[in-house]
Structures are given as C-alpha cells and as structure tokens.
Amino acid sequence: MSVKNVTAPITRDVARSLRAGDAVLLSGYIYTARDAAHARLIELDAKGGAMPFEIKDSVIYYVGPTPAKPGHVIGSAGPTTSYRMDAYAPRLIELGMTGMIGKGKRSQEVVDSMKKYGAVYFGAIGGAAALIAKRITACEPVCYEDLGAEAINRLTVKDFPVTVVIDSLGNNLYETGVKEYLAGL
Amino acid sequence: MREIQASSITDKVREMCISANVVLPGDVSARIKACHDSEPWPGAKDTLAKLIENMNIAREDSVPICQDTGLTWVGVELGQDAHVVGGGLYDAINEGVRRGYVEGYLRKSVVADPLRRKNTGDNTPAVISVEIVPGDKLAITVGPKGAGSENMSRIAMFPPSKGEKGVKEFVVESVAIAGPNPCPPIVVGVGIGGTFDKVALLAKKAVMRPVDVRSGDPYYAAMEAELLDRVNALGIGPQGFGGKTTALAVNIETWPTHIACLPVAVNINCHVARHVTAVL
Numbered sequence: 294m295s296v297k298n299v300t301a302p303i304t305r306d307v308a309r310s311l312r313a314g315d316a317v318l319l320s321g322y323i324y325t326a327r328d329a330a331h332a333r334l335i336e337l338d339a340k341g342g343a344m345p346f347e348i349k350d351s352v353i354y355y356v357g358p359t360p361a362k363p364g365h366v367i368g369s370a371g372p373t374t375s376y377r378m379d380a381y382a383p384r385l386i387e388l389g390m391t392g393m394i395g396k397g398k399r400s401q402e403v404v405d406s407m408k409k410y411g412a413v414y415f416g417a418i419g420g421a422a423a424l425i426a427k428r429i430t431a432c433e434p435v436c437y438e439d440l441g442a443e444a445i446n447r448l449t450v451k452d453f454p455v456t457v458v459i460d461s462l463g464n465n466l467y468e469t470g471v472k473e474y475l476a477g478l
Numbered sequence: 479m480r481e482i483q484a485s486s487i488t489d490k491v492r493e494m495c496i497s498a499n500v501v502l503p504g505d506v507s508a509r510i511k512a513c514h515d516s517e518p519w520p521g522a523k524d525t526l527a528k529l530i531e532n533m534n535i536a537r538e539d540s541v542p543i544c545q546d547t548g549l550t551w552v553g554v555e556l557g558q559d560a561h562v563v564g565g566g567l568y569d570a571i572n573e574g575v576r577r578g579y580v581e582g583y584l585r586k587s588v589v590a591d592p593l594r595r596k597n598t599g600d601n602t603p604a605v606i607s608v609e610i611v612p613g614d615k616l617a618i619t620v621g622p623k624g625a626g627s628e629n630m631s632r633i634a635m636f637p638p639s640k641g642e643k644g645v646k647e648f649v650v651e652s653v654a655i656a657g658p659n660p661c662p663p664i665v666v667g668v669g670i671g672g673t674f675d676k677v678a679l680l681a682k683k684a685v686m687r688p689v690d691v692r693s694g695d696p697y698y699a700a701m702e703a704e705l706l707d708r709v710n711a712l713g714i715g716p717q718g719f720g721g722k723t724t725a726l727a728v729n730i731e732t733w734p735t736h737i738a739c740l741p742v743a744v745n746i747n748c749h750v751a752r753h754v755t756a757v758l
C-alpha cells in the first residue's frame with residue numbers, strides 16, 4: 294500500500310485530491326476540538342464572532358487527550374467518535390475547514406458539505422492513543438482551557454498515520470472496504 | 479467475621495485503575511495477536527499490527543492504551559463473612575478511583591449530572607455493582623469502560639416467541655449497526671433473561687469476562703462460537719475498514735426469566751477491553 298505524505302493546513306485542492314482508502318502520513322499543524330469546544334465555536338459564530346484560530350484550510354482532530362505526564366508533550370491521544378460533531382461540522386466546513394480526523398460514521402449533511410466545499414474526513418485508529426501521541430511533537434493551548442481535556446490546542450504532528458475514510462466525492466471506505474473484503478472471500 | 483480495612487480497598491482500587499488503563503489483560507492481548515496472525519485481509523492485518531504496537535508502547539512508557547480511560551465500572555463480590563472496617567465500602571472504592579485517576583494521569587471523563595454536565599474533576603463516582611457471596615473474601619473487578627463502545631450498546635424486551643433465532647439476530651444486528659463506531663475489533667457482551675435491569679448487568683458482566691473463557695453451559699458455549707462466526711462474517715473488520723476480525727469474542731451470561739419475558743442486552747466493548755480483578 295502506498296502512503297501519501299500530506300502537510301496540514303490542507304488547501305481545498307489538496308483535500309479534493311485525496312481518495313477514500315488512501316493511507317496518509319500527516320505532518321504540520323492541526324487543532325483539537327470535541328463536543329464542548331464545538332458547541333462554543335458554533336455559538337460564537339452565531340453571534341458573529343471570529344473563530345479563535347485560522348479556520349481556513351484547517352484540520353480539526355476530534356480528541357480529548359489524557360493529561361501529559363511530566364516530560365511528555367501530551368498524554369495518550371486517540372480519536373473520539375465523530376458523529377457527535379456532525380451537528381457542527383457543516384458550518385465549520387463552510388467557514389473553511391478542509392479536514393477532520395476522528396473515527397466512525399458521519400451524517401449525510403456532513404458528507405454533502407464535504408462534497409460542496411471540498412473537505413476530507415480522515416480516520417485515525419481508535420484506541421491507538423499511545424502510538425499516536427508519539428507522532429505529536431508539540432501541543433500549545435489556543436482557547437477554552439477551562440474545558441480541560443476538551444480545550445482547543447494546536448498540535449504539531451509528524452507522520453501522524455491516518456486513512457482517508459470519506460473523500461470530497463463522497464466515497465466512503467466504511468462501505469467500500471467491507472464490500473471489497475467480502476467480495477474477495 | 480474477617481475484617482477488611484477500607485484503606486486497603488482504596489489502595490487496591492487506585493492501583494487497579496492505573497494498571498487496567500496501561501496494560502491490556504493477557505487474554506485480550508493474546509487474542510489480538512492471534513487475530514493478527516490469522517487475519518487474511520492485508521489492510522486489516524496492518525491495523526491489528528498497529529494495535530499491538532500501541533499496547534506495547536503503552537506498557538513500556540506506562541501511559542494509557544487509550545485516551546478514553548472510561549467511566550470506572552467496579553464489580554464487587556463481598557463474602558458474607560467479611561466486614562469492611564474503617565470506612566464505607568463505596569467511599570473506599572471512590573477514593574481509590576479518585577487517587578488512581580488524578581495520580582495516574584488518567585482522563586477525567588465523568589460529569590456529575592447527565593443533563594447539566596459539569597465534570598467532577600476526578601472521574602468519580604464509579605458505577606459500583608455489589609453482590610454478596612459465600613466466604614470471607616472481597617473480590618474487586620475494575621473495568622474502565624470507554625464511551626465509544628458503550629454508546630453502541632442495545633437492549634430489547636422480546637416476547638418469548640422470538641426465541642433463540644430472534645436473540646441471535648438481535649446480537650448480529652447490533653454489531654452491524656455499530657459498524658466502525660465502537661473501535662472494532664470488539665468484545666460483544668450478551669445478557670439474556672432476568673428483568674430489564676438484570677439483563678443489562680448480565681451483559682456488562684459478559685464483557686468483563688476474559689475473552690478466552692467460554693460459557694460453562696455447552697448450549698451457550700456453542701451459541702457464543704456461532705455468534706462470533708456470524709459477527710465476523712459481516713466483514714466490518716478492524717476499525718471498520720473491512721476484514722475478518724470484527725470481534726475478539728462473544729460472551730453470553732444468562733438468568734432465569736418470567737414466563738412472558740425474553741430480555742436481551744448487548745453491551746459492546748472495544749479492543750481496549752480493560753478488566754482487572756483482585757481478591758482481598
């Protein structure tokens with residue numbers, strides 16, 4: 294299997310070039326956000342406020358890490374289940390977000406937004422949190438530190454292993470992967 | 479009456495919270511390795527290899543296997559000839575959870591109220607299930623339970639006419655609906671019988687049972703094997719990317735039930751199937 298090296302932030306053109314099933318090693322900057330942080334971002338947006346980080350071409354990682362042990366950059370940091378962010382993702386895609394990293398299924402509304410604006414949904418390995426933490430080289434707080442594990446941080450990642458699950462054409466590895474395996478039996 | 483100090487319970491629970499989150503039980507790691515070796519689909523094999531690498535890193539670096547260090551489920555079997563002294567049993571357990579999660583750099587994932595949702599800051603309270611058993615020992619099982627898989631669990635109150643066939647279909651359907659969400663490969667805990675509340679506890683006990691221990695009843699042991707085959711024939715595979723290894727085990731626990739009832743519960747656990755037991 295060939296592996297693509299991708300640098301974040303990701304332009305819409307690069308996002309559109311990725312295909313479901315691609316194995317990707319992601320390097321660069323990504324932002325962490327899960328349930329509570331998403332709720333705040335959308336509330337802020339509804340009031341006309343600007344996003345607290347550059348949302349254009351950004352990649353958001355759905356993660357709530359464990360506390361970092363002394364001497365560690367971050368604690369264990371695997372993906373959380375993405376569907377809980379489905380209510381918020383379309384607006385963030387519209388605002389310029391081009392990538393999401395999580396695990397599990399997405400709603401049709403999210404997929405439609407991804408197709409319309411050009412965005413990609415990556416799956417990280419759920420439960421591989423210690424391994425993923427090794428690929429995170431820096432973690433800086435951005436905002437909402439009162440949310441603890443749910444605060445928004447900017448992560449610097451180097452060769453973070455992800456797989457394109459849903460691409461900007463709407464292809465979905467959760468469907469095609471299972472079909473291909475069953476057809477190969 | 480044998481006396482057991484509350485402080486010794488606290489110390490033990492603290493230690494178990496940390497070890498359960500850092501080191502996968504031997505039965506689970508052995509099963510993941512065996513599944514890796516027998517997985518025919520290359521992508522799936524690769525994912526399983528990463529899970530093995532992950533558990534090795536967690537153990538060597540003494541960090542949590544998964545960032546969701548769970549809501550702490552604690553199963554207690556208290557001998558009727560044992561007496562907890564120097565404090566209450568529940569308080570002793572919760573103090574152990576508090577210390578384990580704070581001192582062990584584990585994530586605090588518990589909110590004090592289901593709707594008002596303020597984090598308690600120390601992962602307490604645990605969900606504690608106590609049973610009185612013969613003897614003078616105290617057996618404690620700590621099973622930190624991740625939400626990704628817990629949220630994919632289901633319960634049904636069937637009429638008895640649904641029978642064995644209906645129960646099996648419900649189990650397979652539950653795994654199919656869960657798909658990639660509970661971080662497959664999963665452990666499927668099935669409760670059958672009892673009442674509405676009892677069947678959920680049976681399913682929870684089933685997921686806490688080691689994956690290499692089959693039901694003591696040959697009828698249900700055969701059903702566990704059949705259901706494992708059927709679940710793995712779905713092709714969901716590790717992480718839902720396709721493959722043979724959808725589940726590591728199907729464990730069934732049962733209880734007598736009412737002439738008009740056939741309750742079934744499916745509690746799903748992820749491959750980070752944490753459970754550790756100690757006897758005081």
Ligand code: SF4
Binds near residue numbers: 625626
């Ligand atoms: S379901 Fe299990 S492996 Fe997946 S994120 Fe939750 S605890 Fe971790």
